[in-house]
Amino acid sequence: MQFLVLGGSGRTGKLIVEEAISKGHSVVALVRSPSSLAARPGLTTIQGTPTNHEDIMRAFGALPTHPDAVLVALSLKRVSDSPFAAISPDAPDRIMEDSVANAISAMKDFGTNRITILSQWGAGDSWSSMIFPLRAMFKHANMKYGLAAHNALDEETRQSGVEFVLARACVLADGDAAPIRVYPDDGTSIGLFPKVTRASVAKFMIEACEKDDFVGKSPVISN
Numbered sequence: 001m002q003f004l005v006l007g008g009s010g011r012t013g014k015l016i017v018e019e020a021i022s023k024g025h026s027v028v029a030l031v032r033s034p035s036s037l038a039a040r041p042g043l044t045t046i047q048g049t050p051t052n053h054e055d056i057m058r059a060f061g062a063l064p065t066h067p068d069a070v071l072v073a074l075s076l077k078r079v080s081d082s083p084f085a086a087i088s089p090d091a092p093d094r095i096m097e098d099s100v101a102n103a104i105s106a107m108k109d110f111g112t113n114r115i116t117i118l119s120q121w122g123a124g125d126s127w128s129s130m131i132f133p134l135r136a137m138f139k140h141a142n143m144k145y146g147l148a149a150h151n152a153l154d155e156e157t158r159q160s161g162v163e164f165v166l167a168r169a170c171v172l173a174d175g176d177a178a179p180i181r182v183y184p185d186d187g188t189s190i191g192l193f194p195k196v197t198r199a200s201v202a203k204f205m206i207e208a209c210e211k212d213d214f215v216g217k218s219p220v221i222s223n
């Protein structure tokens with residue numbers, strides 16, 4: 001298959017690119033800094049930003065055949081990697097929502113059906129499955145901005161009419177890929193402080209493009 005990856009220079013995005021290529025897929029990555037991804041067979045890097053519709057259109061048209069699916073691992077940039085850090089002053093408010101809107105508009109032009117987005121546990125109806133202290137953190141700490149963006153993205157993607165998978169990952173951790181536990185969209189039975197490695201999320205997201213099991217769903221995932 002051929003994938004277009006948005007956010008391919010990020011911590012999870014890089015693993016998505018790696019996983020796709022290791023499975024024999026070809027990848028176009030639209031990134032701000034091409035040097036952020038090592039050149040390798042199967043990878044085409046396009047310099048640009050997904051908030052710019054023209055850049056997205058160039059990425060869709062980069063190869064003779066068009067992407068079968070778009071994978072999104074963008075984030076609302078913070079001033080440091082700490083989840084409590086403030087949002088970076090130069091982060092566009094709607095980076096994730098506007099980028100996905102651009103991608104969906106291009107998908108309709110190019111006949112690409114599916115988009116698989118790295119979302120987060122707590123978005124949409126999975127909010128109720130978080131224990132009170134976590135909900136308090138997501139309500140009052142800087143994490144509320146990321147959650148608000150994912151809520152908007154979730155809502156807008158559902159209304160777009162394309163095939164979507166919203167992977168509601170719980171707390172991301174480094175480490176090897178491990179078996180994924182898939183919970184319902186509302187996160188029922190997920191547990192108190194679940195974690196999932198970025199490598200596991202990358203595997204899940206590629207599989208969500210290869211198979212039809214999660215189309216139209218937003219499963220909560222952990223290890």
Ligand SMILES: NC(=O)c1ccc[n+]([C@@H]2O[C@H](COP(=O)([O-])OP(=O)(O)OC[C@H]3O[C@@H](n4cnc5c(N)ncnc54)[C@H](OP(=O)(O)O)[C@@H]3O)[C@@H](O)[C@H]2O)c1
Binds near residue numbers: 012074121170
């Ligand atoms: N942290 C957690 O525990 C957790 C849990 C569940 C879900 N999530 C979600 O997982 C997603 C990915 O997280 P991550 O930690 O892998 O992300 P990350 O390492 O911060 O990478 C973010 C990606 O977004 C791109 N990006 C950010 N701002 C941009 C802009 N203005 N224009 C173009 N590209 C931009 C970055 O590009 P550059 O390299 O050019 O900056 C990078 O490729 C996020 O949406 C996050 O909310 C996180």
